[in-house]
Amino acid sequence: MSLEDKMELFRKKGNKDVSSFLDSLTKQQREALWQRFANARASLKDGDSDAMWAEVAKGKGSDGPKKKLLGTFLKLGGDLKSKKDLWHKELLTYSKSSGERHTEEWVPFQTILKRFGLQECLRRVKRGSIACRRDPADRHEWQFSLRKSVTWTEDKARHSFQGGSNAKAEAAHWLELKAKGLLEDGAEERTLADKALQDQPLALKDKSEDEKEDEDSPDKKKTRMAKWQRLKSCLRVTRMVKLLKAVKKDVGAAKGKPLDECLAKLEKLQKMGDKVSLEDAKGKPFDAAIQIKKGPSVQALALAATKSGANSADLQQLASLGNYGRSSEHIASQMISKYCKSDSIKLPEPYFVDTPVRVRTADDWVLAVKPVALYLPHEWFAWLQLEEQAAGFEQLEEFWENHPMGNPKLDGNPIMEGCGKYLPLILHGDGGAFQRADSILVLSMRSLLSSSSVAHSQMLLLALPKSAIHKSEILAEDTMHCLWSVLTWSMQHMYFGKFPEKAADGKDWQHKSARGQKAGTLLNSAGLCGMIFAITADGEFFQNEYKLPGSSHAECCWSCGANRSSHPHNDYRAGAKWRETIKNHKDSNPTDHLIMTVPGINGYTLAYDSLHILELGVSAHIVANFMFDMVVKAELPGSSFEARLKELFRKLSGLYTELATDSSNQVRRLHLSTFCQPNKKWDSFPELSGVKAKQ
Structure with missing residues (x-):
């Protein structure tokens, strides 16, 4: 019978034992079957599957799971694709579970003697492939395991039979005496073998839960446990040394210098032998690893932490990525699969743009072309159709009905031809903390009608370290010009409401790509479009990114002629001179930035961000002045600052209750330092500190 016929017969029967099936095959058929199985797995081209198979199929004790998975392959008709x-479901069952690879059957001496014979028994006991234990029902008799018990986890097999060569020899001696009938019932304790087994409790130790502990005195148990802990500590330190040496070898001698000090300390502890304390060594591999400038991956750090004594579930999961680092090429995909995917939400895919950026080398900064990831505005807009709370399409008609058509932003604006179909979006730019000597430029977008919190509705477009940004008059070498050209291209398609037919560089989409299949179709099934209704940022961002005048310029406003001399910018009177110089942006834009090429955007679209202008600016000073007057100038009753602070906080708490203000937005404590310098109250203007943006 051919291999195909036998495979089909196995599939139809369904419950046939795989081992029996393999025995029924010829040697050539078995080899051909395993090769087919390997080819079928390779045809999936799935890194996660390969990683899980590597976890299951490597190491001792993996024969059983491999055969069961082969059985799954046969039951599926050899078609895994x-x-x-x-x-995947079957593979996941074996790759993420833990327990006993093999079950054990403990049998009396006569059974194992009958099966193997005396010489074979002696040989296997000496090799350690037959485990021994006292009979729980009769402490004078011994039982033997037909197979070695192997407890397995995702990364390793650990033998529950731990025996030194001396103990194995003593056990073999006991067998010889027993086989020759030289041991009488109750006489075992007088033999050399039994004495050795009692003196070395770690030598032949049964780890099954059913076995009872030897009835030793509490002092003996305590001494034994202390000795075991010392041996365990010594072993852990040895592993730490081995780990750090491996890391140092991987990163190279130059980059591994931060490890030298830690390695020297661990080697010193290692020389102490069983006198070492594990507490002295905990944390050292992790502390050393994070000192490397281009240190190991998240997985390597987590692995170092777990080997250093940390045992949290999160660290254990991170450490297990890529088969505990042995398959490093799968770490990224497994991390994305575990932590960056959700079945309940499908986000747009990043769009990579080859961009000139500054790159740090050993000697200096150089200009290099690197792929930079963007999220395209038009794809975010298409995503909003399934996210009503983040979009607010239901309020769109009401918004435009109530919006004043006399707004200069709309005068001559092309959206007036059918403004009701445009969802108003806010483009926001800002800098954020990144590193001690660097910050990160962030561009994001949000629907003006969103009812969700900012955390759940702000759509990221770009995040790039400022140190990587190269500014140049040669546009092809200017980092942000290259990125803005792609973003504005996407915003233009968002305005017209269709997926682009070609890529940003004018080339055709890749054949059968997701973006190519959507080319030319509507972004929104109802024919709605998106427009940039406002561009918000703080003064620094407007000045640096959009090249608009700011506080450091003599002419400091893009909407009027305010300056520091003839038209004072800080003159707020009704007759202030700058009021006569307000500019009309209908026919001209205040900047030639690429953002102005997007339909619907004009000079009136630019607006200072209220958070920076109010909560972190004017409002912070106004509220602080009120508090200063009530507490320091004694406009509230009370004989001391502390008494007036308590009265102010009581009134504030009453307002919170009346307005049902969420506790996360409340000021929880009130001190003099909240609005002024306690020791220098009159030396500077009052300003809120520590409670900005609270209500």
Whole structure:
């Protein structure tokens, strides 16, 4: 019978034992079957599947799971590609569980003697492949395991039979005496073998839960446990030394210098032998690893932490990525699969742009072309159709009905031809903390009608370290010009409401790509479009990114002629001179930035961000002055600052209750330092500190 016929017969029967099936095959058929199995797995081209298979199929004790997975392959008719989900489900069962690879059967001496014979028994006991234990029912008799018990986890097999060569020899001696009938019932304790087994409790130790502990005195148990802990500590330190040496070898001698000090300390502890304390060594591999400038991956750091004594579930999961680092090429995909995916939400895919950026080398900064990831505005807009709370499409008609058509932003604006179909979006730019000597430029977008919190509705477009940004008059070498050209291209398609037919560089989409299949179709099934209704940022961002005048310029406003001399910018009177110089942006824009090429955007679209202008600016000073007057100038009753602070906080708490203000937005404590310098109250203007943006 051919291999195909036998495979089909196995599939139809369904419950046939795989081992029996393999025995029924010829040697050539077995080799051909395993090769087919390997080819079927390779045809999936799935890194996660390969990683899980590597976890299951490597190491001692893996024969059983491999055969069971082979059985799954046979039951699926040898077709893993079309039944990928079933294969993944079965594979996941073996790769993420833990327990006993093999079950054990403990038998009396006569049974194992009859099966193997005396010489074979002696040989296997000496090799350690037959484990021994006292009979729980009769402490004078011994039982033997037909197979070595192997407890397995995702990364390793650990033998529950731990025996030194001396102990194995003593056990073999006991067997010889027993076989020759030289041991009488109750006489075992007088033999050399039994004495050795009692003196070395770690030598032949049964780890099954059913076995009872030897009835030793509490002092003996305590001494034994202390000795075991010292041996364990010594072993852990040895592993730490081995780990750090491996890391140092991987990163090279130059980059591994931060490890030298830690390695020297661990080697010193290692020389102490069983006198070492594990507490002295905990944390050292992790502390050393994070000192490397281009240190190991998240997985390597987590692995170092777990080997250093940390045992939290999160660290254990991170450490297990890529088969505990042995398959490093799978770490990224497994991390994305575990932590960056959700079945309940599908986000747009990043769009990579080859961009000139500054790159740090050993000697200096150089200009290099690197792929930079963007999220395209038009794809975010398409995503909003399934996210009503983040979009607010239901309020769109009401918004435009109530919006004053006399707004200069709309005068001559092309959206007036059908403004009701445009969802108003806010483009926001800002800098954020990144590193001690660097910050990160962030561009994001949000619907003006969103009812969700900022955390759940702000759509990221770009995040790039400022140190990587190269500014140049040669536009092809200017980092932000290259990125803005792609973003504005996307915003233009968002305005017209269709997926682009070609890529940003004018080339055709890749054949059968997701973006290519959507080319030319509507972004929104109802024909709605998106427009940039406002561009918000603080003064620094407007000045640096959009090249608009700011506080450091003599002419400091893009909407009027305010300056520091003839038209004072800080003159707020009704007759202030700058009021006569207000500019009309209908026919001209205040900047030639690429953002102005997007339909619907004009000079009136630019607006200072209220958070920086109010909560972190004017409002912070106004509220602080009120508090200063009530507490320091004694406009509230009370004989001391502390008494007036308590009265102010009581009134504030009453307002919170009346307005039902969420506790996360409340000021929880009130001190003099909240609005002034306690020791220098009159030396500077009052300003809120520590409670900005609270209500």
